[in-house]
Amino acid sequence: MLLVTDSIYPKTKRHIEKIRSLIGDDRLSVLLIRDKGDPFFQRTGEYLSDLEVLIEEVDSLESLYRFFASNTTPADEISVLALNQSALLPGLAVLAVLGRSFRPGILESCDKGIMRSRLQPVPNLRLDHYVVLGDDVPPARAPFEPGPYIVKPCLGTSSRDVYRAQSWDEIRRVIPLWQGSCKWLPDWIGALLGLTRPSIGAFIVERFIEGTEFSVDGWIGDDFDAIVQQKLWTFEQPFFGDGLTISPPACSACLPADYNALKTREDNIVYFARSILEAIGLRNGVFHIEGRECRSSGALRLIEVNPRAPGGSLWRSALLRMNCDLELMDAALQLGYPYPKLADAPAKHVLHYPFYAMQSGTLQDWGGLDGPFRLPNLKIDKVATLKQSFYSDRVREEAYLAFAVTHDDTLEALLAQGQEILRLRRPQILQNPLMGT
Structure with a gap:
């Protein structure tokens, strides 16, 4: 194996x-x-x-x-x-x-341009988008207006080279600076998959959706199971990343005014995600679908489909609520093994929070993440190591240090735990001017 x-x-x-x-x-x-x-x-x-x-x-x-x-x-x-x-x-x-x-749907999921072409025939899933192939120059006139726009590589990961542009002229200035600077897939891998250099280096441009971001995490096979994890806020500088994330989702009546709420019910968001899986032909496997609910209209819009378990420690928060380890389920579905299930009762409300390297430098200490904690359900997953260095290009994507995951019986108690986590002393990164070059 x-x-x-x-x-x-x-x-x-x-x-x-x-x-x-x-x-x-x-x-x-x-x-x-x-x-x-x-x-x-x-x-x-x-x-x-x-x-x-x-x-x-x-x-x-x-x-x-x-x-x-x-x-x-x-x-x-x-x-x-x-x-x-x-x-x-x-x-x-x-x-x-x-x-x-x-497996059907895997290539379609990984390439954002191919995926959107599969969605075009479905009216409620269709997305205005434009694909700029490697070395091409975006046209002088925008194919759809108005902005702002999101520019991202069709084959990119970890929010690397994701850029928010206010105008089409800005896109025409930015894309030539990036083309050829990054390789998201080795050429020899692309050749085996029938992907040529222009498509490997392609960018996708689409409208930026103001609203609440969420993920739908689950698996599909002979059966189907999924939950929604809602991002109470997101980072947009120096990268696109998650803030506090909760599940099940909550409406504005249940949340403080400065948190992003959802109007759409969880079952309707899950139905939206399953419609996307049907459209791209993904009928067997684990998935992590990201989307946004438009603040003005309440419409659901796709960001991306990932045919794998959720990243960070979202697999752990999903496990607490679904009673299913999606990483383990991913392996079981690919191997044709029996579905793994756990015996514990699912948690009622779960929370996930990532700690990022927000500046270049070297990780010196873990701050408050070494405990002791007053929160009995809190679990800290560390993914960086002390003395690990983070260069300027690395902190322009999701440079993870650690993840906090917890659960509680009520949303109110969960949000109180979230505030306790935010008050923990952050890991210390010692800046080095040479690492910014």
Whole structure:
């Protein structure tokens, strides 16, 4: 069995432990796929040092063929798993080399341009958008008005290179500065998937929706289950990221005036998400769908579809409320194993909050995240390490340090816990002027 990844993350260890809880033995290797000569590639084996797992590294089509040629396991007995967003397309490339078919809807989900073309025939899902292929210049006249607009890479992840533009002229100035500066997918992976360089470097432009952001997290197979996690606010500088997030969602009558409320009921938002899955053909797997409810009209609009468990520790807050570990479910659905279920009673109200590196520098101490805590249900998941450095380009995306997850029996008590979490002393990052260059 191969777990495909593009880097060794702290979550890689968690994924391995969950996979082994399903398969019951050590028939597992990590296939580390990267771009040949990538100057920013880092392999952090310390995360897996106590797992005794074999890490195989490939950086080209030739090295992938060599890996399979030297492997004693017959090709038809190799299972391939990709559980995080940046590994999904490399995972499909590995399946292509093995001569396997793809799960329907995965490629459509990963490429925001392809996904929106699938939604065009459905009136209530259709989105005004424009795709700028690599090296193209946006036209002088906007194909739809007015702004503001959101510009983002079709194959991007982690809010990297997501930009809010006030006018079409601003888009015409910004996109040429970005084109060719980032590679969101190695060329050899794109070639295996039939994606050419112009589409790999493409950007999508669409209207920015003023309103409340949410995610729909769940799984679809023989059955279907999903919940909504509502973002009480979002960061927009220096990146797009989450603030306090709660589930189930709440309306304005239940929330303080400075929090984003939702008008649409949870079951209607879940129905909206399932309609999107139907439109793109994703009928088996775990999903994390992000959307916004328009503040002026109350209409629901899609941001993106991710065919994997929610990021950060949203998998944990979803677990508390759904009684289903979506990371474990993701592996089970891909492998055709029985659905894993837990016996504990679901929590009534859950909360998730990420701590980000908001400036470049080196993580010196964990501040109040080392406890002790007055909140008995609070769980802190740390994903960075002390002395870890964050450069200026890294803090322009979601540079996670840690996540706080808690639950309570009432929304009022949950929001009070949220205020306690916000008052914790933040992790300290020591600035270094050289890291801003």
